Amino acid sequence: MAVPPPSAPPCPPGEEFELHFIGELEFGWEFPGLSSDDGLFIDYAAEAGSDWLPIARKEGFVGQTQTAYADPDGVYVFNHPLDFHFIADSLAGWPKLHVQVFKLDAAGRVETVAYGSSVLPNMPGHTELTCRTWRPLKRSIIDEVRAVSGVLGSDPGALPAPRADILNNDVKAPEVRSKMVTKTSGSLCISLDTVLRNANKHGILLQLRPR
Amino acid sequence: MAQPPALPPPSPPPVLTQEQPPLPTAPPEARREKPETQATCFRMVLNGEIEAAEMGSGGNGPFMCVFSVQHGPDWTLLTGVPDGITQLACSSIAATSVPSWRGGLSEVVWSFPIGLVYKSTSPFGWPRLVVTVYGTDLCNRRVVKGYGSVHVPCQPGRHTRTIRLYCPLSSSPLTRLLGALFGNPAQLVDPRILAGTDGREVIRVQSGGKVRVNFDVLLKDTEPFNYAF
Numbered sequence: 365m366a367v368p369p370p371s372a373p374p375c376p377p378g379e380e381f382e383l384h385f386i387g388e389l390e391f392g393w394e395f396p397g398l399s400s401d402d403g404l405f406i407d408y409a410a411e412a413g414s415d416w417l418p419i420a421r422k423e424g425f426v427g428q429t430q431t432a433y434a435d436p437d438g439v440y441v442f443n444h445p446l447d448f449h450f451i452a453d454s455l456a457g458w459p460k461l462h463v464q465v466f467k468l469d470a471a472g473r474v475e476t477v478a479y480g481s482s483v484l485p486n487m488p489g490h491t492e493l494t495c496r497t498w499r500p501l502k503r504s505i506i507d508e509v510r511a512v513s514g515v516l517g518s519d520p521g522a523l524p525a526p527r528a529d530i531l532n533n534d535v536k537a538p539e540v541r542s543k544m545v546t547k548t549s550g551s552l553c554i555s556l557d558t559v560l561r562n563a564n565k566h567g568i569l570l571q572l573r574p575r
Numbered sequence: 576m577a578q579p580p581a582l583p584p585p586s587p588p589p590v591l592t593q594e595q596p597p598l599p600t601a602p603p604e605a606r607r608e609k610p611e612t613q614a615t616c617f618r619m620v621l622n623g624e625i626e627a628a629e630m631g632s633g634g635n636g637p638f639m640c641v642f643s644v645q646h647g648p649d650w651t652l653l654t655g656v657p658d659g660i661t662q663l664a665c666s667s668i669a670a671t672s673v674p675s676w677r678g679g680l681s682e683v684v685w686s687f688p689i690g691l692v693y694k695s696t697s698p699f700g701w702p703r704l705v706v707t708v709y710g711t712d713l714c715n716r717r718v719v720k721g722y723g724s725v726h727v728p729c730q731p732g733r734h735t736r737t738i739r740l741y742c743p744l745s746s747s748p749l750t751r752l753l754g755a756l757f758g759n760p761a762q763l764v765d766p767r768i769l770a771g772t773d774g775r776e777v778i779r780v781q782s783g784g785k786v787r788v789n790f791d792v793l794l795k796d797t798e799p800f801n802y803a804f
Binding site for chain 2: 388405419490558564565570
């Protein structure tokens with residue numbers, strides 16, 4: 365009665381389960397092996413299941429931050445505003461934030477430094493997410509040395525399958541991730557406020573938190 | 576205020592007063608107006624202050640903060656001034672000598688108040704505070720020391736946020752040198768783009784500096800919308 369059946373269009377208009385994620389991709393730190401001439405920028409995408417409809421952005425919530433150069437503490441400030449609005453027909457496939465960190469060096473070359481993914485919070489409130497990132501290692505030492513030394517045409521961060529498939533560990537790429545060898549890279553701080561709408565009408569239990 | 580003189584004419588017909596007793600009586604009228612609008616939009620009362628900054632290697636001042644609060648298309652500002660300019664503030668001791676961040680004398684304190692009331696129908700486009708910190712260079716010219724932005728917290732209550740700042744970089748070393756010589760370093764034409772995502776990918780920035788902001792958020796009439804904040 366209170367919980368609508370999960371099939372096709374159960375919700376009267378105005379009673380859909382809506383989510384807002386409002387916040388910032390704040391900064392990154394502890395990225396190894398960068399010189400002071402190297403800037404970082406992030407390509408991000410909010411990936412959600414097929415029943416999740418991004419509102420106000422037809423192409424989905426994707427974007428690229430500014431290129432940041434480190435302060436004396438090694439902090440790269442991106443300060444990129446995030447404002448995601450979803451309508452969900454199903455709770456399966458909760459949105460994740462996929463990030464790919466790129467390096468822009470003094471010669472103007474762009475290469476991948478790290479990948480990361482973080483599931484977005486599912487309870488209302490303020491969350492400071494820390495997204496740890498990693499970089500794929502090459503299969504052989506020679507390739508690895510070539511990649512790190514920045515020989516032209518060798519991208520150290522090339523993935524063997526599409527990014528979204530690997531970060532989601534999709535069925536399309538089940539064997540790929542188990543064959544990868546990776547190395548720890550830096551961390552990203554993401555500050556998010558989560559707002560849910562009509563959660564109680566859909567029978568979703570909200571966590572009680574002290575105010 | 577204009578209501579009491581206008582009231583006597585409607586009150587003589589007794590039928591009208593019986594049907595709608597609350598409307599013609601003068602004092603509760605202002606209160607009665609609200610419930611009609613409550614189903615269509617909620618309100619957000621934002622109080623707060625731009626408290627202090629630590630500019631790190633940027634020196635101990637004087638610094639000035641120019642701010643504005645930006646919001647999305649669904650939002651309407653009801654009262655308050657959404658932008659302002661603080662005083663020029665100096666810190667008490669040089670920033671490098673005391674490493675402590677919270678509450679030190681090395682901070683530049685503005686304590687500049689913000690008081691705004693918004694109404695909206697959707698949290699999408701939640702207001703964001705955009706700050707620009709100006710300082711002075713060696714020749715006492717006003718130059719940009721940092722930009723930053725943060726969203727106003729969505730939960731009611733008191734929140735403290737630290738905005739990390741950054742400065743745009745010139746596209747070439749020559750323009751950087753000329754900018755430093757003539758007191759005209761790279762700056763954003765319109766800092767309000769920092770509240771959005773468009774065009775951010777073409778900017779290169781040098782990180783450095785922090786601004787601390789206190790927010791006191793009050794939400795009203797959100798019940799019909801069934802939001803969980």
